[in-house]
Amino acid sequence: MQKHNLNEPIIEEFIRRVRLVHAGASGKVNWDHIGDLKADDSIAFEEIQRRESRAADVQKLVVIKLNGGLGTTMGLTAPKSIIRVKAQYNFLQIIRHQIEKLRQRAGAPIPVLFMNSFNTREATLADAGIADINRNAPGNLPADFLQNMVPRLDRNTLLPIAGDAYKENDWCPPGHGDIYLSLYTTGILDRLLEEGYRVAFISNGDNLGALADPHALSFFLESKLDFASEVTPKTLADLKGGVLYHSLDPEDSAGRIELLETAQVPEEHIPDFQDTARFKYFNINNLWVNLEALRDRMRSGGLDLSLIVNPKQVNGRDVLQLETAMGAAIGHFQNTRVFIVPRTRFAPVKNxxxxxxxxxxxxxxxxxxxxxxxxxxxxxxxxxxxxxxxxxxxxxxxxxxxxxxxxxxxxxxxxxxxxxxxxxxxxxxxxxxxxxxxxxxxxxxxxxxxxxxxxxxxx
CATH class of the missing domain: 2.160.10.10 (Hexapeptide repeat proteins)
Structure with a gap:
């Protein structure tokens, strides 16, 4: 990883994950630690909309879109975000128009950043209007920053399959939980704070219902929150969607809100996980993040997000990808909240x-x-x-x-x-x-x- 010029914090985080796997970690949770959310853990979006929206707050907002995925499940080798999705518009063009409309309503040059992977950057920046999308935003901010890459592991030896010579299939993105480390190591986080930005609204690039909401922003700031995650009512089509829960882990004295993804659920508890009577809502990956709180956490040792072990087969070889989910960061902050939002804020394209x-x-x-x-x-x-x-x-x-x-x-x-x-x-x-x-x-x-x-x- 050093030979490929990866930063030391990235290498240290990868080593942390590898050590967990070597110690026998499967990425599965202890089901006895899964508790129900408490009444004051969440607030309905309708209630937030009744709160005041302060015009000055939008000056503190940056929008970040995850854009590292290829449309491989749809047979593509190009970024999914360049697929035409509505009328003549692709995902990137719709996002650009959404940001322009938001800027017009707010009267502020709200910046938007795309987190690209090494697979998506070139095509994304070549799309009309994307490379200079932040031309009027303070601080000469770029349009994007790069997600890190890490080696895949051989499933049998648990050793990296990557050698000295770079081969694309030997490497993989480390999951979208890498966004925080990427923001930090690229210097983007510090630049945003220097320019006065205090809150990031982060969402998946393929979710075209995810708009930064001024009322939610003002509520987030007024409540002095560090982190908020949006959830929406679960249907039969969403049984695999991640859920939020209240930790009952005796070692977690704060009893924090945590994220539980399907890949972390023990096989015998899959029916419990998919029980819509207990887990009525699922995480839609629309996140609100206090940038000062994030910087403080990164400076004090990072987030140590829950490990997700993702088995894959690459060119006939059984490998493991060690990943994290960005929504899991909710369990690493003090002042957190769950926003229960309508389905209108979730319109993804997965297939x-x-x-x-x-x-x-x-x-x-x-x-x-x-x-x-x-x-x-x-x-x-x-x-x-x-x-x-x-x-x-x-x-x-x-x-x-x-x-x-x-x-x-x-x-x-x-x-x-x-x-x-x-x-x-x-x-x-x-x-x-x-x-x-x-x-x-x-x-x-x-x-x-x-x-x-x-x-x-x-x-």
Whole structure:
């Protein structure tokens, strides 16, 4: 790692994780330490909206977007953020418009920073308007900073597979929990504080519902919080989403709020973790961070976030990636809160089914904020879409089979099995399943209908 010019704090953090694995750490939690959140741990977003929003507070805000991921699950080798997601706009263009709208409303040149990986930086900065997105912000801030990279481990020997010569597949991002160390070691954190910024709103770049909210910002500052995490009601589609809990660990005298990710749950407790009666909300990775509190923690030894051991196979070799989650930082600060927010603040794209929902008429871009939001004409919750992975998992295949997007404005759910060619407009109402058992694509136009409602369709 030294030969590849990685900073000493990064090396020390990687060694900490490796030592944990060598000592037998699996990244799994002790279920007996999982307690329920207390009443005063959280506050409803509606209550926050009733609080005063102070105009001067936006001068202290910086927005940070995670942008290190490639669209590998969708068959891409390019950043997911350059995929067209709504009308002619890709993720980056929508984020740019959201920031411009926010700046106009606030009357302040609020900066936005992208945390890129070594895989995404070049394409991101080449996208229109991104490289100079902070040209009017004080402090000559860059548009991005780089996430660190660490070696993958051989699963059997627990030794790094990386050698002296750089090979891309030998290295990996260390999880989005690396954001705090990256901010610190790049000097960005100190620069932000020097320019008077005090709060960072951090979210995933593919969540186009995540907008910095002035009321939440003022509440965060007025309450003198160090860290806040947004959660939203869990549905059957969110059973794998991370949850927040109150620690019952006897060694944690503060009884802090902690984050629990699926990968940390012992196998026998997966049903408990997915119990929506107990865990009603899940973490959506919209975070509010006090930058002074973060700097103090980094200077006093760092965060030591909970380890996530992620087994992978790379070029036929079994490896481990040692990762952390950025939301886990909530357990390392004194003054923390959970914001219970509406689903409108969570509109991610993880796969082609999500992309269909966002591109469809079930979602629109708000004229005032450019937020991707559910169509006001829609009277139902978010449509649940399941597409056959054998035919729709990769973006190219998805777009080839869906030159005409179905209308989902009145859809509860849509399931598609086999290669179905959506070659003509069709509206989905209620619950619809479409099946083509042949290997050859069959066209939806062969039905001669423009509405499918509460039915199983066999082509």
């Amino acid at each position: 082609c089914a999500d992309l269909l929902v966002r591109r469809s008429d079930a979602y629109t871009l708000d004229e005032d904020t450019f937020a991707l939001q559910m169509n006001p004409q829609r009277k139902l919750g978010e449509p649940v879409v399941k597409l056959d992975d054998a035919h729709y998992k990769k973006l190219d295949a998805f777009e080839n089979l869906m030159p005409e997007l179905p209308s989902l404005l009145h859809a509860e759910s849509l399931e598609v099995y086999g290669p179905v060619l959506f070659d003509t407009p069709v509206a989905i109402h209620g619950r619809v399943k479409i099946t083509n058992s042949n290997s050859t694509p069959l066209a939806i136009s062969s039905l001669g209908r423009d509405i499918l409602k509460d039915e199983d369709v066999i082509l």
